[in-house]
Amino acid sequence: MPRIALVGVHGFGERHLANLARLEEAGALELVAVADPNPPAPGRLKDTVAVFPDLTSLLAARSNAERAADVVILATPIQTHAPLAGAALAAGMDVYVEKPPTASLAQFNDVLDAAASSGRLVQVGFQSLGSHALPAIRELVESGAIGDVLGLSAKGQWLRTKGYFKRSRWAGKRSIDGVDVVDGVATNALAHAVATGLHMAGARTLADVASVETDLYRAHDTESDDTSVIRVRTAHGTTLLCTLTLCAPEQQNPSVTVHGTGGTITFFYTEDEVVVSTPNGERRRKYGRTDLLENLLDARATGAALLSAVADTGAFTAVLEAIRTAPAPLAIDPAHVTWAGDGDDAHPVVRGIADLFERAAKAEATFAELGVPWARQLAPVRTLSIGGRPVADYQDGSRIRAVSSPRPFLHPVRTLAGAVVTDQQPLDHVWHLGAGVALQDVDGVNFWGGRTYTREAGEYIWRADHGRITASGTPEAELDALPGRPGHLREHLAWNGPDGGPVLVEERHWSWSGLGSSAWRLSLDFALSPAGDRPVSLGSPGSNGRFEGGYGGFFWRLPECAGAAVWSPAGTGEAGVHGTVSRWLAWSGTFGTETGGTGEATLVFVAPPASTDPWFVRADGYPGVGQSLAWDSPVIAEPGRPVRRSITILVADGLLDTAGIEALINQQGDPS
The missing domain is CATH 2.70.98 (Beta-galactosidase; Chain A, domain 5)
Structure with missing residues (x-):
C-alpha cells in the first residue's frame, strides 16, 4: 500500500487531509507522516501518523524508518515548492506539488532535471486537468462541431477581500527578501483558468509556447496583480486570451471558451460542465473527474500517464516567468474602483470589468491596446x-x-x-x-x-x-x-x-x-x-x-x-x-x-x-x-x-x- 506524507496541513492542506482520509478509508493508501511548523490540532490525525516540523526532519526520520513514505504532497507556500520538491526527489520519493509548480523558470528546469535524474514522478496540482470533459472537448473540436477554431479565451471573475491578503506573509507578494514568490491572479488564485486554457489550446510544454504578453494591474494595495490580461500565442498558431480579476462585483464560475466559425464550446472547469453553442441551439453536459493523487498512485503502480506531469506544466511556467519578469502591476486609478464591505471584508470592484473582459476576449486584445482609461498608454x-x-x-x-x-x-x-x-x-x-x-x-x-x-x-x-x-x-x-x-x-x-x-x-x-x-x-x-x-x-x-x-x-x-x-x-x-x-x-x-x-x-x-x-x-x-x-x-x-x-x-x-x-x-x- 502506498505510504503518503503531507507537508503543509493548513490552508489548502486541509483539502488534502480530507482527500487522504477518503482514500485511506477506501484502502488506497496510508497516511504515515505530516510536516508543518504549526502542527495539526490534537486528535486531528491518527496516532500512527508521525508529525514533524518540516520536510528536513521528516526525511531525516525517514532514512531510519521501516514505514517511510513513498509519496510526498507539498501544500506549502509558492516559494518553497522547488527546494522541497528537489529534496524529496533526491530522497527517492514521488512528488505531488501544488500549483504553481515553481516560482521561476530556472526553478522549473531544476525540478525537471531532478525528476529525470531520480527517475521519480512529479504531479502538479492542477485538478481541472483531471476532468473527463477535456478529451470530450478535444473530440468535439476535431469533429468540426464548431467549425474552424478562431482562438480561445479564459475568463475568471472572482472577488477577494483585504483579509485574503493578510492570511499569510507571502500573499500578494512578488518576492520576499529577494526570493521570488510570484503570487497573483494568474499564477495562483485563477491559475487553473490559465492552465486549463493552455491545455485546451494544445500548449503543455515550454516548446508549445511561441510568446506570452502580459498586461498587469491591481486595485488592492498589494505587490501582485489582481486584474490582468495574459495573451499566449502557441507554437502552432493558436491564441489564448486570459482575462482574470479578483475585483469583480460578484464571484462567478471561471471558464475557458473555444471560439469557432460555427459556434463555441465553453468549459466551466470548477463544475466539469461543458456548454456547446451553435446556431442550432445549446447543449449542456457534466462530466466526471479523475483525482490527481489517485492518478499519481496509478502511474506508480501501472505506468499510466500522469494527467498533470510537471513537464506538461511548462507552458504554464512560461506564463509565470513572463509575469515574474514583467514590470510591477500598475495601480488602477481609484476613480475607476468602488469598494464594497468594511474592514477586512472590504473588496474592490473595477467598474465595467465584465464588459471589458468580453471586449478583450472578442478582440484578443489587452487593456492597453483597447485604450481602457486606467490602463497603460501605448x-x-x-x-x-x-x-x-x-x-x-x-x-x-x-x-x-x-x-x-x-x-x-x-x-x-x-x-x-x-x-x-x-x-x-x-x-x-x-x-x-x-x-x-x-x-x-x-x-x-x-x-x-x-x-x-x-x-x-x-x-x-x-x-x-x-x-x-x-x-x-x-x-x-x-x-x-x-x-x-x-x-x-x-x-x-x-x-x-x-x-x-x-x-x-x-x-x-x-x-x-x-x-x-x-x-x-x-x-x-x-x-x-x-x-x-x-x-x-x-x-x-x-x-x-x-x-x-x-x-x-x-x-x-x-x-x-x-x-x-x-x-x-x-x-x-x-x-x-x-x-x-x-x-x-x-x-x-x-x-x-x-x-x-x-x-x-x-x-x-x-x-x-x-x-x-x-x-x-x-x-x-x-x-x-x-x-x-x-x-x-x-x-x-x-x-x-x-x-x-x-x-x-x-x-x-x-x-x-x-x-x-x-x-x-x-x-x-x-x-x-
Missing part, C-alpha cells in the same frame, strides 16, 4: 499635431488580431479642446478601427475584418479570407501643422492576402491644418492599384447582394456620444441620410475626453464636388460614417488606372447648426 507610431497640440494618433495595426484584418488607422482623433471623436475595437464590432480605409471584398479577400457577406450564402459567414494592410518603404511626413504649412503623412501601402501575397498597392495621403481656435481640417486622399498586371474587383456586402450594405472605402467609427444628431442637405437621421449623395454630412453630440470629462463636438464630412459615392451611415445600432466606394456594384481597379477617392473632415468644438457648417466650409475654402 505610444502611437506617430502623432499628428497642430502647433504642437496633438489632434490624432496614427496606429499601424500591428497589434490587431488577424481576423480583424490588421491595417493602419487614426485613433484617437481629438477636437482642439480634447474631445475624442473616434473609437477602436468596440464590443459590437471589434474590427472597427478608428478612421481609415477598409474594404470587405477585394477579389475575394476581406480587408474589413470579421465575417464576410457572400452572395452564395446570403449571409455573413466566417472564412479564412482576411488580409493585412502594411506600410512599405519610408513614409514622407511633416507631423506638426503650423500656420501656412499643413501637416501631412504620405505612405505607400501593400494590401496583402491571407497567404501574404500582394493584391493591391495604395498611395495614401493624410493632410491637416488648423481652422481658427475651435476647429481643424483633416483630408484623406488614396489611390488603389492592382499589385499585378490584372484588374482587381473592389466590392462590399452591398455589391454582393446585401441590401444597403455598401460599406467600404473610407470609414470613421465614432464613439458613443450623448445627444447624437446626424444630418445633411439630403435629410436628417440615419434613415434620411443613409445611401444618399450630398456634398456634406454632419454628426454632432457630446463626447468623452481622455481626461474623463465631456465635450461637445461636430464632425463635418465633406465630399468632393463631383463625388457620386453614397454616404454609409449607422446611428441606431452603432455610430459610424463612411463614403461608400462600391454601394451596390463592384468598382474595378485596372493596371495603370487606379481607383482614387478623397474626403475632408472638419473637426469642430461645439454643436454647429447647418448655417455654422456652411460658414465653416466657406471659411476654409474648397475642401477638395
Whole structure:
C-alpha cells in the first residue's frame, strides 16, 4: 500500500487531509507522516501518523524508518515548492506539488532535471486537468462541431477581500527578501483558468509556447496583480486570451471558451460542465473527474500517464516567468474602483470589468491596446499635431488580431479642446478601427475584418479570407501643422492576402491644418492599384447582394456620444441620410475626453464636388460614417488606372447648426 506524507496541513492542506482520509478509508493508501511548523490540532490525525516540523526532519526520520513514505504532497507556500520538491526527489520519493509548480523558470528546469535524474514522478496540482470533459472537448473540436477554431479565451471573475491578503506573509507578494514568490491572479488564485486554457489550446510544454504578453494591474494595495490580461500565442498558431480579476462585483464560475466559425464550446472547469453553442441551439453536459493523487498512485503502480506531469506544466511556467519578469502591476486609478464591505471584508470592484473582459476576449486584445482609461498608454507610431497640440494618433495595426484584418488607422482623433471623436475595437464590432480605409471584398479577400457577406450564402459567414494592410518603404511626413504649412503623412501601402501575397498597392495621403481656435481640417486622399498586371474587383456586402450594405472605402467609427444628431442637405437621421449623395454630412453630440470629462463636438464630412459615392451611415445600432466606394456594384481597379477617392473632415468644438457648417466650409475654402 502506498505510504503518503503531507507537508503543509493548513490552508489548502486541509483539502488534502480530507482527500487522504477518503482514500485511506477506501484502502488506497496510508497516511504515515505530516510536516508543518504549526502542527495539526490534537486528535486531528491518527496516532500512527508521525508529525514533524518540516520536510528536513521528516526525511531525516525517514532514512531510519521501516514505514517511510513513498509519496510526498507539498501544500506549502509558492516559494518553497522547488527546494522541497528537489529534496524529496533526491530522497527517492514521488512528488505531488501544488500549483504553481515553481516560482521561476530556472526553478522549473531544476525540478525537471531532478525528476529525470531520480527517475521519480512529479504531479502538479492542477485538478481541472483531471476532468473527463477535456478529451470530450478535444473530440468535439476535431469533429468540426464548431467549425474552424478562431482562438480561445479564459475568463475568471472572482472577488477577494483585504483579509485574503493578510492570511499569510507571502500573499500578494512578488518576492520576499529577494526570493521570488510570484503570487497573483494568474499564477495562483485563477491559475487553473490559465492552465486549463493552455491545455485546451494544445500548449503543455515550454516548446508549445511561441510568446506570452502580459498586461498587469491591481486595485488592492498589494505587490501582485489582481486584474490582468495574459495573451499566449502557441507554437502552432493558436491564441489564448486570459482575462482574470479578483475585483469583480460578484464571484462567478471561471471558464475557458473555444471560439469557432460555427459556434463555441465553453468549459466551466470548477463544475466539469461543458456548454456547446451553435446556431442550432445549446447543449449542456457534466462530466466526471479523475483525482490527481489517485492518478499519481496509478502511474506508480501501472505506468499510466500522469494527467498533470510537471513537464506538461511548462507552458504554464512560461506564463509565470513572463509575469515574474514583467514590470510591477500598475495601480488602477481609484476613480475607476468602488469598494464594497468594511474592514477586512472590504473588496474592490473595477467598474465595467465584465464588459471589458468580453471586449478583450472578442478582440484578443489587452487593456492597453483597447485604450481602457486606467490602463497603460501605448505610444502611437506617430502623432499628428497642430502647433504642437496633438489632434490624432496614427496606429499601424500591428497589434490587431488577424481576423480583424490588421491595417493602419487614426485613433484617437481629438477636437482642439480634447474631445475624442473616434473609437477602436468596440464590443459590437471589434474590427472597427478608428478612421481609415477598409474594404470587405477585394477579389475575394476581406480587408474589413470579421465575417464576410457572400452572395452564395446570403449571409455573413466566417472564412479564412482576411488580409493585412502594411506600410512599405519610408513614409514622407511633416507631423506638426503650423500656420501656412499643413501637416501631412504620405505612405505607400501593400494590401496583402491571407497567404501574404500582394493584391493591391495604395498611395495614401493624410493632410491637416488648423481652422481658427475651435476647429481643424483633416483630408484623406488614396489611390488603389492592382499589385499585378490584372484588374482587381473592389466590392462590399452591398455589391454582393446585401441590401444597403455598401460599406467600404473610407470609414470613421465614432464613439458613443450623448445627444447624437446626424444630418445633411439630403435629410436628417440615419434613415434620411443613409445611401444618399450630398456634398456634406454632419454628426454632432457630446463626447468623452481622455481626461474623463465631456465635450461637445461636430464632425463635418465633406465630399468632393463631383463625388457620386453614397454616404454609409449607422446611428441606431452603432455610430459610424463612411463614403461608400462600391454601394451596390463592384468598382474595378485596372493596371495603370487606379481607383482614387478623397474626403475632408472638419473637426469642430461645439454643436454647429447647418448655417455654422456652411460658414465653416466657406471659411476654409474648397475642401477638395
